[in-house]
Amino acid sequence: MPSDALPPSDRPQAPKSGQQKGARTSVLPKSAKRQRVTLDQMHARLLGVGMGFLVIYGAVALKATFATVLMPMAPEKRQIASQVPEIPKSDPHGAISGDFVLPSVKRATITDRNGQALAISLPVAQVYANPMELIDPEDAAKKLRQVLPQLDEAETVRRLSLKKQFVYIARDISPVQEIAINNLGIPGIYFEPGERRHYPLGRTAAQVMGGVDIDDHGVAGVERYFDQRLNSDRTPLRLSLDVRIQAVVRDELQAAQDNFSAIGACAIVMDVRTGEVIAMVSLPDFDANDFGHAPNDARFNRAVTGMYEPGSTYKLQTAAMALQLGVAHIWDKFSTIPIHVGRFKISDIRTDHFAPWLSLTAVMAYSSNPAAAHIALDVGAQRQQEWLRNMGFFDRVPIQLPEAGRPIVPSVRNWGISTVMTVGFGHGMAEPPLSIVRGTAATVNGGILVTPTLLSQAQDLNDTQPADPMLRPAAYKPTETQPDKLPEPVGPRLISEENSAILRRILRLDVTQGSGKNAESPGYFVGGKTGTAEKIGPHGGYLKHVNITAFTGVFPMNAPRYAVYVMLDAPHATAATHGWTTAGWIAAPTFSKIVSRIGPMLGMFPDTANAAAIDAALAISMDPAVPHGYRPLGPGNDPGDPRNAKTPPHAPLKRN
Template sequence: MICKPVLLKRGKAIKMRFPFIKPRLKSVEQHRKPAISAASSRNRVIIAMGCFIAVYSVIGGRLVQYGLTDIDQGRSYGSVDRNMAARPDLVDRNGVIMASDIRVASLYGEPRRIIDPDEAVEALSTVLPDVDYKEWHRKLSSGAGFVWLRREITPKQQAQVLALGIPGIGFRNETRRFYPGGPNTAHILGLVDIDNAGISGIEKYIDNQGVGTLQELGLDVSAELPPVKLSIDAGVQHIVRDELVRAMEKYRAIAAGAVILNANTGEVVAMSSVPDYDPNNPFNANDKDRLNRMAAGTYEMGSTFKAFTTAMALDSGKVTLNSRFDASKPIKIARFTINDFHGKKRVLTVPEVFIYSSNIGTAKMADVVGIDGHRAFLKKLGLLDMLKTELPETARPLEPKEWKKLNSITISFGHGVTTTPLQTAMAAAALVNGGKLINPTFLPRTKEQADAISEQVISAKTSAEMRYLFRLNVEQGSGRNAEVEGFYMGGKTGTAEKVVNGRYSNDVRFNAFLAAFPIDDPEYVILTIIDEPKPEEGNYSATAGLNAAPMVEAIIRRSASLLGIQPKFYTDREALQVSY
C-alpha cells in the first residue's frame, strides 16, 4: 500500500520531466522466459538426427551407385577430354587401314604448383624445340589451375620431360589421327583438328553421320566403332598418285590430277590431285595450289566436251554416224572466228569430226540440236549442277547467264562452261555404260544399288556408237599414245587454252584425256588432267595427246591387274594351233 503512491509519484515525476517517455512497468511474471519442456527438446534432437541420417544416406547411396556402375558402358567428361573420343578406322575396299587413331601424350602445366616459372621454362626448353619463352612464362605465372603447353609430343620427349622432375608439369593422353599412306589419299580422307574432329574430306563426312554428335555430347564408348570401308583401292591409289608426280616433273606442269571411276556402279576406285599435302603434318594444307582439283576445282575441259556434243547429236535422232558436216571454212559469228587446230578443210563425216577433233564440225552438230536442247542435254548429264557426293569440298560449275548461239558454239568444243573433272568423268561413264548416269561415291556400292538410283540419259544405241568413236580415236586419232597392248580401250583428248589477262592464250593450256576400258564392255572410266604442261624434251608441242594420254597409258598398264582386268591378245587360228 505504501509503494503504490510512490510509484505513481515517480511515474508522474518522470512524465512531467520527460513528457515524451511513457513508463513501461512489467510484472516479474512478464519478464520470466517460459520453461522448455523435456518433450520439446526430445523432438528437436530427433529431427536433427533424422536430417543427418537422410543426408548421409543419400551420399552413401550415390557412392554405392557409382561403385556398381560399369564405367565402360558410358561416361561423360569435360571439354578437356573431348579429344579422347575415338574415331572409326577408315579402310579401303580390301580392308587396308587408311586412317586410324593412336594415343599420344600432351604436356600441360598447373601454375598454382609451379615454384619458379623461369626455371621451369628454361628446363623445358632443353627438351622441346621452339619454346615460346614469353608465352610459356605468362601461362605458368598466371595462377590458373590448368594450361596447355604442347599438344602431341613424342614418347622420347615425354620421357625426357619426366626426367626433369618439374613439379606442376604433367601429361595427358590424347587421341591423334594417323594416316599410314601419308599424302596418297590426302584429298579424299581429309583432315581432323587438334580435338580429333573431322574438318574436311571423308573425315568430315563421317562426323556428319553421327561421330561428331557423339563428341559434341561428350560421350565415349568402350566398344570400338566399326571401321568405315571406302570404295578406294589403296594399291591403285598409290599408282595414280605416283604417275601424277612423274607427269608434273616430266612435263614441268603446275598441277596434275586423275580419277578412276567404276563405270557401272559409280564407285571412285582412285582419285588424286597434286600438289597435295601430308595429313600427318598438314602445315601447308590450306595453300591455294594444294586444293583438290578433281572435285573442288572447275575448268574448261576443252575437246573432251566434244564427246558430249557428239552424243547429244546422235541421241537427238537428227544426226547419224553417216551424217556429214562442211568443215572447209571457218565459222564467223559476231567478232569471232572459229577455226580447227589441224583443219582438213573439207566435208567430214561424224567419225572424222570426232577423231580429227574438228571445232567447226562439232559446232555445226550442236547447231542442229539448238541452243535450248544443248543446255538441257548438259544439265541432264549433271555437268551444270553441283555434284552430290560424300566429299564436302565440291565446286559449283559455271555457265553463261544467258545462252546465245555464240555460247552454244564455243561450249560444244569445251569453252565457255567450267565444270569439275570428277563431274566430267561421271558424265563420260554414262556415254559408255549403256546410257545410265550414276552419281559417284567414295563408299562401296553394288551394281544393283547403282541401277536403282541411275537415270537413263541416252539410249543404249547411242552409247554403243560412242564406244565405237572412242575406240576409233585411239586407233586412228589423237588418242594413239594412250593405247595399252592387250587392253581394248578408247578415249578422247582435250586441249583447252587458258585465259590469261582476259584473253585465251595459245601457249598456256589445260589438257585432259578421257578414257574407258575395256571399251567393248567398259568397267572403268579414267580421266587425267595436267595444268600448264611444257613441251617434252625433243617436242615442240604440249597438246593432250602428248602428255595427258600417256598418263592414262601408264596408269592402265600398272593398275589393270589390280583392277581385275586381264589382257586379251587376239591371234589367228594358225598361231593358236602352233601354241598347242
C-alpha cells in the same frame, strides 16, 4: 648351530604327509616370484601389441591390393578426388572457356577398299598446369624442357608464373614423354588424355583425306564430310579408293608433270558401273600429317574444285545428244570450214589431214571444232541446255567432298547461237574433271548416269550417307545365282543401249585412227577423247599457247568397266611432242601408261590372243554407208543451207 636356536622361519620343516623323507624342495623368495609374474605379463602384452600391428598392417595391405590391383579407381575419378581444376575445351593460351567434357568416343579409322589404313588416331596426352600450385616456375620449366626439348623455356616460365588456375604447357605428347614428366614429381602438373590423327601413307590421297583441327574435328575432305560419323561410330570407314592404284596413278602423273613442266595435274579412275572412285590424284600435293602447314595450291583438289574448260572432251556429249535426240546419225556429214562469229573465228588447228566435210564418226576422230559447232546448232539451245542439265553439268558433282565446286556455265538468258556453238566443242563453260568422268561413264555403260562415290559399295551405305538423295550413291548386290556378275549401273537412263554401243565404237575409233592414237594400250581396247583448251588468264582473256590438256577414256571398250581421266595444266612442249602442247601428245600417252600398269592390279589382263576379233567387233567406219531410205545431212542437204529451204532433208526420205 642347533635348530632350536634358529628363528622359526629358518628352522627345518618336517616333511608333509605323503612326501618322502630326504626329497629336496625348491623354495624361492617372494621377490623372485613377483619378478617372474612381471616378465610373463610383459610377454603377453608384447604379443598383444604385435598382433595388433599385424592386424593393422594386414588391413592396409589388403586395402592397397584392392585399390591398386583388384579394384583400381579410374583415372578420371582420381582426378576428381584430388580436386584437379577443370580443363577448358580448347584454348592453347590458358583461358578458361567453359565446362570440359572428357572424350568418351575415339575417332574411327579410315581405310581403303582393301582395309589398308589411311587415317588412324594415336593415343597422346596434353600437359597442363595449375600455376597456383607450383612452388618454383623456373625450376619446373627447366625440368620440363629436359623431356620436351622443343619447349620454349622462357615462355613456359612466363606462363607458369601467371595468376591462373589453368595453362597449357604442351599438346600431343607421346605416352613415353607423359611417363617421363610424371616421374619428375612436379606439383601442379597434370595430364589430359587425348588422341592425334595420323596418316600412315603421308601424301597418298591427301586432298581426299583432308584434315582435322586441334580438337580432332574434320575441317576438309572426307574427315570433314563424315565428321559426325567418325566421332560417333568406331567401325572403320571403308573408302572406295585403292591405295595401290592411287600410288601408280600418282607416280605416272608426277612423271608427266615433271616431263612437261606443268604447273598442276590431276587424274581420276572410276568404276563406270558403280560410280566408285578408285583413285583421285591432284598435283601438287602434300603430306596429310602436315595439313595445317600445307600451301593452298597443294591443298587445292583439282579433281573436284578446279574448274576448267573441257575442250574437245565435251564433243562426246555433243555427239551423244545428237544421236539420242535423233537430229544426227553417224553417216551425216558436217562442214569443217571455219565459222566467223563477229570478230571471232571457229576453226581447227590444222585441216590438211581431213576433208572439208566429215561424217559424225570422223568429226569425233579428228576432233573438228567447226563440225562440232554445226552439230550443236542442229540440236538447238534449249535441247542442249536440257541435255547438259540432265547430265549434271549445271550442278556440283555429287561426291562426299565438301570442296566440290559449282561449275561455271553461261546464263540461260545469254545462251545465244555463239554460246551453242562454243559449248558444242567444249569452250565457254568450265567444269570439274570429275563431272567429265561421270559424263563419259554414262556414254559407255549403257546410258546410265551413275553417282560418283568415295565409299566402298561393300558396306552399308545407309549408316554413312546424308539424307539428301542426290548425295547417296545407290548400293548394289550381286545376285545369288550369279555372284560374279558385274553390278548393274543404278541411276537415270539418258542414252539408249543402242546409242551407247555406237558411242563406244566412236571412242575406240578415236584411239585407233584419230587424235588419241597415243592413248592405245595393247590388249586393253581403250577408247576415249582428247581435249585441249586454251587457258583463261587472270584478266579473263585466253592465253595463247597456254593449254589445259586432257584425255578422258574407258577400258576395255568391249566390256566397259573403268573410266580414266588425265589432265595437265599449262604443260610445255618437248622434243618428243614436236613442239605441240595438245592432249594427243601429252595427256594421251600418260593415260596409256596408267592403264597398262593398273589393269593387272584390277584383275584385268591384256587380251592379245583375241585382239583382232575384238577390234573387228568394235570397228566403225570413218565414212559410214547411208542406209536405204535415209537422206544424210551434208553438202546439198544441210538444213541451214538456203538452197534447201523448200526441200528439207526430212522429206520425202526418212531422217529418224
